[in-house]
Amino acid sequence: MERKWWHDKVVYQIYPKSFYDANNDGIGDIPGIIEKLDYLKDLGVDILWLTPCFRSPMKDNGYDVADYREINPMFGTNEDMDRLMKEAKKRGMGIMLDIVANHTSDQHAWFQQALQGKDNPYRDYYIFRDEPKPAIDSVFGGSAWEYEPHSKQYYLHEFAVGQPDLNTANPKVREEMIDIINYWLDKGAVGFRFDVIHLLGKEVDRGIFGYGPRLHEYVRQMADASFGRRDAVTVGEAWGDIQNAVDFTLPSRHELNMVFQFEVTTLSWSQGPMGKFAYHQPDMDAFKSIFAKYQDGLNDRGWNSLFLENHDSGRSVDVFGSTAYRYESATALATALYLQKGTPFIYQGQEIGLTNSPMALEDYDDVEIFGQYKALVEGGVCSKEAFLEGVYKNGRDNARIPLPWNASINGGFNAGATPWLKPHRDYATLNVEAEQGKSRSVLTFYKKLLKLRKGEFKNTFVYGDFALIYSEVKDFFAYQRNGEDGLVYVMVNLSKEAKHIELLAPVKRVLLQNQETDFQGKTSLDFGPYEAVVFTL
Numbered sequence: 001m002e003r004k005w006w007h008d009k010v011v012y013q014i015y016p017k018s019f020y021d022a023n024n025d026g027i028g029d030i031p032g033i034i035e036k037l038d039y040l041k042d043l044g045v046d047i048l049w050l051t052p053c054f055r056s057p058m059k060d061n062g063y064d065v066a067d068y069r070e071i072n073p074m075f076g077t078n079e080d081m082d083r084l085m086k087e088a089k090k091r092g093m094g095i096m097l098d099i100v101a102n103h104t105s106d107q108h109a110w111f112q113q114a115l116q117g118k119d120n121p122y123r124d125y126y127i128f129r130d131e132p133k134p135a136i137d138s139v140f141g142g143s144a145w146e147y148e149p150h151s152k153q154y155y156l157h158e159f160a161v162g163q164p165d166l167n168t169a170n171p172k173v174r175e176e177m178i179d180i181i182n183y184w185l186d187k188g189a190v191g192f193r194f195d196v197i198h199l200l201g202k203e204v205d206r207g208i209f210g211y212g213p214r215l216h217e218y219v220r221q222m223a224d225a226s227f228g229r230r231d232a233v234t235v236g237e238a239w240g241d242i243q244n245a246v247d248f249t250l251p252s253r254h255e256l257n258m259v260f261q262f263e264v265t266t267l268s269w270s271q272g273p274m275g276k277f278a279y280h281q282p283d284m285d286a287f288k289s290i291f292a293k294y295q296d297g298l299n300d301r302g303w304n305s306l307f308l309e310n311h312d313s314g315r316s317v318d319v320f321g322s323t324a325y326r327y328e329s330a331t332a333l334a335t336a337l338y339l340q341k342g343t344p345f346i347y348q349g350q351e352i353g354l355t356n357s358p359m360a361l362e363d364y365d366d367v368e369i370f371g372q373y374k375a376l377v378e379g380g381v382c383s384k385e386a387f388l389e390g391v392y393k394n395g396r397d398n399a400r401i402p403l404p405w406n407a408s409i410n411g412g413f414n415a416g417a418t419p420w421l422k423p424h425r426d427y428a429t430l431n432v433e434a435e436q437g438k439s440r441s442v443l444t445f446y447k448k449l450l451k452l453r454k455g456e457f458k459n460t461f462v463y464g465d466f467a468l469i470y471s472e473v474k475d476f477f478a479y480q481r482n483g484e485d486g487l488v489y490v491m492v493n494l495s496k497e498a499k500h501i502e503l504l505a506p507v508k509r510v511l512l513q514n515q516e517t518d519f520q521g522k523t524s525l526d527f528g529p530y531e532a533v534v535f536t537l
Contacts, residue, residue, distance in 0.1 A: 006190075017400070047095075052195075055067040064103070134205075136158070178226045216253070268282050268320075278386070279393035279394055299341070317330050328531065356392060407433065470491075488535070499526070515532075
């Protein structure tokens with residue numbers, strides 16, 4: 001595989017609304033990100049992925065874009081974005097932007113024009129039908145068809161009512177997206193994350209919404225005319241399987257560099273009618289098997305994205321680890337994840353082992369939570385108590401709570417203005433400042449982990465072969481990375497139960513561990529709860 005500039009980079013995802021509020025109005029902003037660039041540089045990250053910060057009525061927190069070329073005033077100005085890109089570049093970091101190409105806001109000028117009448121040229125930018133067929137539910141609950149009384153037609157919105165789906169079969173829509181991508185490339189963006197990209201080839205009248213027959217043709221067209229010819233790094237949100245991931249990322253296809261697959265992150269979802277809102281204890285053997293499947297399946301046929309958290313998920317300590325073992329499980333999960341082959345994605349707060357912070361229903365903000373409350377609770381599927389239990393674990397606002405920087409008011413997110421979402425309940429003790437400078441903290445461990453990945457064994461971790469080992473040991477994730485810098489072993493206990501492992505040769509050198517067990521020279525290894533170690537033989 002041809003080696004690319006971004007292969008050895010680490011991506012840090014920023015949710016601007018919740019990162020840092022520099023002007024004390026309750027909402028995080030771009031100047032706040034600029035203030036924290038040195039922190040991010042010290043952490044060891046290279047690319048900052050910002051969720052949408054374009055002008056938006058914020059019905060879905062920015063994923064309802066009203067103008068792709070204008071920064072939302074609540075976050076700052078276009079000049080602030082220019083400054084962020086320049087300041088990040090000074091520190092050897094780049095900015096990745098989030099492009100929503102499947103839908104816009106209903107406040108976007110294109111949609112406002114489309115509402116003027118059936119003959120308006122922008123009408124075909126969206127999907128209007130005389131009848132709400134085929135029947136399909138919105139991701140956020142209720143029908144995905146909304147009646148538009150002026151024209152007496154229905155428009156499609158697979159997400160919120162205020163997020164009408166674009167008609168990507170219209171070549172003018174694809175040309176508009178290409179122009180938008182090139183605009184931000186010219187501004188200095190180094191890459192893009194594409195929201196629900198698997199929906200771009202939908203053929204509604206045939207009942208095809210995901211992975212339509214012309215999807216890859218459309219993606220290649222965008223790549224050839226924009227990011228592909230500019231060597232930008234790309235990742236697509238693509239709900240699918242291993243073959244879908246290969247189809248997007250096989251280098252000879254000239255589409256995307258990576259996709260986010262959700263087979264692991266949905267292990268905590270129920271298979272019943274409540275879906276993600278009925279927490280299901282993840283099978284950690286399935287956890288390691290799925291990662292191994294993608295390591296093998298994309299080995300020379302694509303590139304992996306390595307992630308467990310993002311703005312749409314519960315915190316990994318709560319979902320896959322244990323809050324009773326916050327330090328141990330946060331560092332164990334990081335070790336298991338980020339020494340695999342692929343690009344690490346760290347979500348803000350993950351580097352301090354941030355946990356979920358349950359709230360009362362009225363304190364949440366997420367459109368999905370309230371839409372599904374109506375569908376599931378008011379629809380008689382489950383009780384309010386059962387629904388909230390699912391929200392406490394898997395609800396999206398868990399990842400959107402303002403990042404606590406210190407023990408001061410609002411966790412140091414700002415100088416005291418009421419934040420748009422309640423601060424973390426434990427911000428007085430669980431914050432960045434409390435994690436800094438300690439020999440035993442999640443933040444200190446993350447710095448060591450990223451330094452290891454980029455250090456003496458860099459080529460092994462970035463390009464070396466992956467092989468699962470000791471797969472028969474329950475809830476134990478062990479693998480070896482074999483590359484030009486040598487052979488390295490990674491072993492992680494993914495449970496509270498002790499594990500015993502017998503090696504064929506003694507440990508020669510411990511490269512990293514999250515606890516203080518003496519493994520040096522041993523062939524018989526005993527692992528405590530969520531214990532992790534990286535070593536050579």
